[in-house]
Amino acid sequence: MSTGVFTLPDLGEGLHEAEIVAWHVAVGDRVVADQPLLSVETDKAIVEVPSPQSGHVAALHGNPGDVVEVGSPLVEFAEGAAPDRKAIVGDLERAGAAAATMRAAAPRHGTASGIRAAPATRRLAAELGIDLTAVTGTGPDGTIMPADVRAAGSPRMPGAERLRGVRRAMFKSMTRAGREVVAATVTDEADVAAWPEGTDVTIRLIRAVTAACQASPSLNVWFDAESETRTLHSRVDLAIAVETDDGLFAPVLRDAASRDESSLREALEQLKRDVAARSIPRASLTGATVTLSNFGMIRGRFAELVVVPPQVAILGAGRIVPRVVALNDSPVVHRLLPLSLTFDHRVVSGVEAMRFLSAAIEVLEQPSLIDQD
Numbered sequence: 001m002s003t004g005v006f007t008l009p010d011l012g013e014g015l016h017e018a019e020i021v022a023w024h025v026a027v028g029d030r031v032v033a034d035q036p037l038l039s040v041e042t043d044k045a046i047v048e049v050p051s052p053q054s055g056h057v058a059a060l061h062g063n064p065g066d067v068v069e070v071g072s073p074l075v076e077f078a079e080g081a082a083p084d085r086k087a088i089v090g091d092l093e094r095a096g097a098a099a100a101t102m103r104a105a106a107p108r109h110g111t112a113s114g115i116r117a118a119p120a121t122r123r124l125a126a127e128l129g130i131d132l133t134a135v136t137g138t139g140p141d142g143t144i145m146p147a148d149v150r151a152a153g154s155p156r157m158p159g160a161e162r163l164r165g166v167r168r169a170m171f172k173s174m175t176r177a178g179r180e181v182v183a184a185t186v187t188d189e190a191d192v193a194a195w196p197e198g199t200d201v202t203i204r205l206i207r208a209v210t211a212a213c214q215a216s217p218s219l220n221v222w223f224d225a226e227s228e229t230r231t232l233h234s235r236v237d238l239a240i241a242v243e244t245d246d247g248l249f250a251p252v253l254r255d256a257a258s259r260d261e262s263s264l265r266e267a268l269e270q271l272k273r274d275v276a277a278r279s280i281p282r283a284s285l286t287g288a289t290v291t292l293s294n295f296g297m298i299r300g301r302f303a304e305l306v307v308v309p310p311q312v313a314i315l316g317a318g319r320i321v322p323r324v325v326a327l328n329d330s331p332v333v334h335r336l337l338p339l340s341l342t343f344d345h346r347v348v349s350g351v352e353a354m355r356f357l358s359a360a361i362e363v364l365e366q367p368s369l370i371d372q373d
Contacts, residue, residue, distance in 0.1 A: 004077040005076050006037070006052055006076075007072055007074060008049070008071060008072050008074055009049070009070070010070050011047070011282070015070065017067050017070065018040035018041060018042045019040060019041045019168070020039075021040055021046055021064060022038065022039045023037070024036045024037060024038055025037055025060075026060070027057055027059060027060060028056065029056070030055070030056050030057075031051045031055065031057060032051070033051055033052065034050045035050060036048040036051075037049050037050065038074065041166075042282055045278065045280055045281065045285065046278050046279070047282075049074070053077065056077065056078040057077065058078035060075060061073045061075070061076075063143070063145055065147055065162075066145070066147075115133065115144065116137060116142055116144060118143075121144055121145065121146050121149060125149045128149060128150070128152075130149050130152050132144060132149075134152065135149060165246065165247070166244075166247035166248070166249070167246070170247050170248050176308075176309060177307060177308050177309060178306070181307045181309060181344045182346045183306070183307055183342050183343070183344065183345065184342070184345040185303075185304045185341065185342045186340075186343075186350070186353055187338065187339065188338075188339055189336045189361075190208075190336070190337040190339060190360075190364035190365050191336055191337075191365055192334075192335050192364060192365065193334035193335050194365070194367040195367065196367070200265070201317075201320070202240075202268065203264055203265060204363075204369060205294060206256055206292065208361075208363045210236045210256050210257035211360065211362075211363045212357070212363075213236050213289075213290060214359070215356065215358075215359035216352050216353075216356035217232055218232070218347070218348055218349075219290060219312060220232065220290050221313075221347065221348075222310035222312075223309070223344060224310060225309075225346070230312075230347055231310075235255045235257065235289075236256045237252050237253070237254050237287055237288050237290075238252065238290060239251070239288030239311075240253060240268070240271070241291065241292070242272060242275050244275060246278075249280070250285065250288065250291060251272075251274070251275055251284050251285060252284055253267055253268065253271065261369060288311060290311060290313050290314070290315075291308070293305060293317070294317045295316055295317070296320065296338065297319075299319055302338050302340045303316050303340045304340070304342060305340060305342040307343065309344075313343045313353075313356070314341075314342050315339065315340070315357075316339070316342070317339060318339070320337045322334065337364060339357060339361065339364075
């Protein structure tokens with residue numbers, strides 16, 4: 001008989017739910033305090049959830065792919081808290097073997113028809129009018145999951161898949177942005193012909209954004225539409241869009257204006273490594289005051305970008321290309337950097353936006369990088 005239920009803890013930063021990625025224990029296993037029980041994905045970071053106590057696992061709630069809310073049951077323990085001791089490999093191996101035996105002998109969620117589905121899944125199927133005999137299970141040993149039932153109840157194109165993880169987080173974020181923000185975009189170009197060979201474009205763009213925030217502070221702001229209040233920030237916490245195969249990340253470069261060039265580059269490389277390894281802390285993905293998107297690294301000239309609340313502005317840099325410009329009434333070829341500034345027109349005026357863009361261009365057109373005070 002279980003004596004303790006461990007629920008999904010508050011993971012901080014205003015999170016209300018997480019998606020189960022993988023279980024690291026099974027029913028019957030003996031665990032020790034702080035041993036990882038499972039991995040969950042919270043928006044864009046994958047984290048391990050440790051056990052709060054030592055004991056035997058009596059039941060697991062949820063399967064990989066399930067989205068669970070904070071406070072929902074995860075693990076039931078068959079005994080109360082036990083004295084902590086170091087994990088012994090032999091003990092863990094025996095526990096794993098015992099768990100395998102238990103899993104093999106344990107009754108399945110099913111009937112004589114051979115259908116494997118939990119009672120909650122069967123109820124969902126009944127509510128949606130889905131015949132479980134026609135559903136292919138994607139869970140362990142072919143178990144039919146709630147997501148399988150929902151998918152069977154929706155028309156799908158061949159190869160369609162449910163949004164999960166990073167792409168699900170992006171869907172929710174962009175949906176909110178499209179619903180809440182009144183977006184406007186202004187564009188211009190910076191003449192970067194004077195840049196020396198080997199100029200670090202990203203660092204120059206960061207310097208341009210921080211200078212622009214000083215010139216036009218109304219874009220380095222959070223806005224709360226419900227209370228109709230805005231919060232002006234004294235420092236620039238800059239989100240930098242990073243595209244991956246899993247979806248879009250926006251890690252935050254803290255206090256970007258106060259860093260020198262080497263510090264900026266070191267911080268950027270660390271953020272990129274953390275994103276690539278999917279080990280980036282959630283704290284490094286939240287709290288941005290303004291965003292930079294260097295989409296021109298791939299292709300593109302101008303863009304209408306998406307402002308993610310509570311921010312009110314995002315600057316996008318297009319691809320640098322040689323173009324003909326007038327110099328002393330004569331045509332010459334210079335390298336031009338296209339810029340797109342999208343802002344929330346509910347709280348940012350056109351004049352404030354153009355002041356921001358002008359300041360950014362002024363910094364970008366300098367021959368060399370000038371560190372700010």
